[in-house]
Amino acid sequence: MPLHIIACVKQVPDPEAPASAFRVDEAAKKVVAAAGVTPVISQFDALAVEAALRIKDAAGDAKITVISLGPETARDVVKHSLAMGADEGVLLTDSAFDGDSYTTALALSKAIEKIGDYNLVLCGRQATDWDAGVVGYGIAEMLGIPSVSLAKSVTVQGDKVVVERVLMEGYDTIEAPLPALVTVSNELGEPRYPKLQQIMMAARKQVTIWGAGDLGLDASKVGAGAVRLNLERLFQPVSEVECEIVEGETPDEIATKLAQRLREQKII
Amino acid sequence: MANGILVAAEVSGGAVASITLEVLGAARRLADQMGKPAQAALVGSGVEGLAKELIAHGADQVFVVDEPALAKYSCDGFVAAMEKVNAAASPDAILMGQSDMGRDLGPRLAFRLGSVSAMDCLNVTGEGGKVIAERPCYGGNARATYSFNTSPAVISIRSKAQEPVARDDSRQGQVTKVDAGIDASAIRDKLVGHQEVAEEGIRLEDADVIVAGGRGIGSAEGFSVLEELARALGGAVGATRAACDNGWRPVSEQIGLTGKIVGPTLYFAVGISGASQHMAGCTGAKNIVAINKDPEAIVFKSSRFGIVDDYKKVLPALVEACRKLKA
Ligand SMILES: Cc1cc2nc3c(=O)[nH]c(=O)nc-3n(C[C@@H](O)[C@H](O)[C@H](O)COP(=O)(O)OP(=O)(O)OC[C@H]3O[C@@H](n4cnc5c(N)ncnc54)[C@H](O)[C@@H]3O)c2cc1C
Numbered sequence: 001m002p003l004h005i006i007a008c009v010k011q012v013p014d015p016e017a018p019a020s021a022f023r024v025d026e027a028a029k030k031v032v033a034a035a036g037v038t039p040v041i042s043q044f045d046a047l048a049v050e051a052a053l054r055i056k057d058a059a060g061d062a063k064i065t066v067i068s069l070g071p072e073t074a075r076d077v078v079k080h081s082l083a084m085g086a087d088e089g090v091l092l093t094d095s096a097f098d099g100d101s102y103t104t105a106l107a108l109s110k111a112i113e114k115i116g117d118y119n120l121v122l123c124g125r126q127a128t129d130w131d132a133g134v135v136g137y138g139i140a141e142m143l144g145i146p147s148v149s150l151a152k153s154v155t156v157q158g159d160k161v162v163v164e165r166v167l168m169e170g171y172d173t174i175e176a177p178l179p180a181l182v183t184v185s186n187e188l189g190e191p192r193y194p195k196l197q198q199i200m201m202a203a204r205k206q207v208t209i210w211g212a213g214d215l216g217l218d219a220s221k222v223g224a225g226a227v228r229l230n231l232e233r234l235f236q237p238v239s240e241v242e243c244e245i246v247e248g249e250t251p252d253e254i255a256t257k258l259a260q261r262l263r264e265q266k267i268i
Numbered sequence: 269m270a271n272g273i274l275v276a277a278e279v280s281g282g283a284v285a286s287i288t289l290e291v292l293g294a295a296r297r298l299a300d301q302m303g304k305p306a307q308a309a310l311v312g313s314g315v316e317g318l319a320k321e322l323i324a325h326g327a328d329q330v331f332v333v334d335e336p337a338l339a340k341y342s343c344d345g346f347v348a349a350m351e352k353v354n355a356a357a358s359p360d361a362i363l364m365g366q367s368d369m370g371r372d373l374g375p376r377l378a379f380r381l382g383s384v385s386a387m388d389c390l391n392v393t394g395e396g397g398k399v400i401a402e403r404p405c406y407g408g409n410a411r412a413t414y415s416f417n418t419s420p421a422v423i424s425i426r427s428k429a430q431e432p433v434a435r436d437d438s439r440q441g442q443v444t445k446v447d448a449g450i451d452a453s454a455i456r457d458k459l460v461g462h463q464e465v466a467e468e469g470i471r472l473e474d475a476d477v478i479v480a481g482g483r484g485i486g487s488a489e490g491f492s493v494l495e496e497l498a499r500a501l502g503g504a505v506g507a508t509r510a511a512c513d514n515g516w517r518p519v520s521e522q523i524g525l526t527g528k529i530v531g532p533t534l535y536f537a538v539g540i541s542g543a544s545q546h547m548a549g550c551t552g553a554k555n556i557v558a559i560n561k562d563p564e565a566i567v568f569k570s571s572r573f574g575i576v577d578d579y580k581k582v583l584p585a586l587v588e589a590c591r592k593l594k595a
């Protein structure tokens with residue numbers, strides 16, 4: 001049997017959108033979707049798909065399934081992954097899933113069990129909206145499989161996965177028996193960009209849709225009713241600093257003034 | 269009944285890691301607000317002697333798990349050890365640093381304990397007996413505060429966000445040994461290699477002055493004047509992701525959300541636009557000086573001083589001016 005890799009991909013507001021377009025509705029505790037800014041696949045999740053494709057390229061054969069949990073629009077990130085080269089796509093969509101990382105991880109782990117026969121699960125290091133960096137661990141814990149985080153490279157060697165894990169200074173090499181879960185970091189490199197022909201092929205592919213019932217989950221025991229982490233407040237931090245622009249006729253004058261100001265303030 | 273605020277201590281190079289001292293500071297303040305003891309878990313091999321360090325820095329109780337299988341960090345080994353400590357200490361909250369260890373240990377431990385984690389927090393308080401954690405999200409564009417419906421609340425703290433408490437060697441504390449019985453063969457994530465990337469000169473995390481450059485520097489050669497300024501002020505050079513992606517600087521110099529978190533007294537942002545994901549790495553800087561030719565650049569909003577000009581013109585002059593001042 002060829003390897004079966006499952007990648008979890010989330011749809012997020014474009015993190016590269018101009019900061020001026022970013023707005024929070026404090027009463028609703030929500031980020032207001034900026035007009036004209038298209039949501040995208042979370043950067044690290046595109047890298048999870050990329051890591052899966054590199055393993056497939058090296059092995060000659062492998063099956064890659066992608067799963068996204070989110071609203072109907074999240075179908076776009078499933079399609080994007082299919083266009084990158086993934087084989088099958090699943091979308092988990094149900095208002096019962098509106099909850100915290102516990103529900104997200106639970107629903108994803110149930111979907112992975114339902115898909116079955118997997119060898120490796122790949123996630124991003126963190127979703128670029130909430131930046132939590134927790135869901136992968138929840139999936140691994142619920143599936144009872146080992147987890148290795150922050151990969152800059154992922155290879156499969158026989159019945160184990162070998163990961164170079166990024167550290168503050170350098171990296172560790174870690175091995176774990178399959179099936180395992182690995183989270184991927186930006187040091188992996190660039191994700192491949194789908195070609196037009198692949199986009200057209202992906203457009204024709206069916207995306208499987210599952211709700212709470214399909215996963216055997218009781219809608220009252222997940223989501224809002226099962227929240228472990230309460231979002232109390234969401235706000236935009238305001239910077240209290242007043243910027244003093246240092247001006248002058250010549251670069252020398254400006255530089256000397258700045259150095260003096262820094263000295264006066266005992267900063268240097 | 270929950271009994272305290274537990275810190276998962278980290279040992280680095282045979283000593284208590286500096287981030288652990290910051291986390292102990294946060295735990296001490298939280299414990300005092302909640303009228304509970306500050307506890308620490310010291311997990312490793314040959315680490316027992318460090319318990320007194322943790323006490324001197326604010327811990328009332330230290331739980332030591334000292335076993336050969338824990339000589340190096342592994343997710344399986346440390347989660348299992350912390351599970352045992354949690355049973356012995358039954359804390360309200362478990363705090364740790366957002367470090368190589370903490371970011372991996374925290375979430376998995378939280379799920380193991382049937383609870384939840386809030387990672388990379390800037391602050392944690394105990395309001396009316398309730399633990400509240402504050403963390404940046406949306407790449408630093410927003411902040412969220414959370415309370416916890418389950419316990420223990422697992423919280424990781426960003427480096428440079430909290431102050432340690434002053435060392436006091438006369439502090440008294442209790443040391444309890446916990447036998448976790450970790451069997452090396454049961455650890456599935458096995459460390460088989462390690463590659464250190466040696467940094468030259470001053471470590472960014474320790475530097476008091478950082479001269480950081482971005483895409484606006486334009487080339488690897490362009491950074492030489494930033495290096496000169498850093499040298500003149502006894503500081504280190506940092507970079508944005510854009511500069512690293514271009515290959516102008518090594519990734520080990522990247523500052524930001526997915527790079528290093530720094531907290532110097534003085535931070536020069538040169539040719540840097542001020543994207544939230546970059547600024548997330550230097551919110552701990554006491555003073556930011558922005559040098560950017562675009563007066564509208566968002567970086568000026570978080571800077572104390574600004575120069576609107578081409579860095580190629582002003583930076584050489586600034587190197588000279590600083591050398592004169594220092595002379
Ligand atoms: C209506 C609504 C209500 C919410 N209420 C709360 C709340 O009360 N408390 C709270 O803490 N949060 C709440 N959230 C946000 C919450 O669901 C977060 O998305 C969750 O905590 C996971 O964190 P994260 O998205 O940062 O993922 P991370 O943990 O950062 O994600 C890591 C990796 O896991 C995978 N992954 C994560 N999410 C998905 C996904 N949806 N589909 C596929 N793969 C995924 C990806 O590979 C990702 O890179 C709410 C969200 C919604 C839409």
Ligand SMILES: Cc1cc2nc3c(=O)[nH]c(=O)nc-3n(C[C@H](O)[C@H](O)[C@H](O)COP(=O)(O)OP(=O)(O)OC[C@H]3O[C@@H](n4cnc5c(N)ncnc54)[C@H](O)[C@@H]3O)c2cc1C
Nearest residue numbers: 482483484508509524525526527539540541545546561579
């Ligand atoms: C999930 C995620 C994580 C990220 N993590 C990080 C991270 O950890 N660290 C990080 O840095 N970025 C990170 N980024 C990228 C970040 O969003 C920005 O893209 C990046 O910081 C921009 O770098 P920059 O300021 O160097 O470049 P730009 O935004 O291109 O800014 C260049 C600036 O230089 C100025 N300039 C040009 N020429 C000159 C001159 N001659 N003299 C003076 N000024 C000049 C311009 O006016 C401009 O303001 C992340 C992004 C995402 C989505």
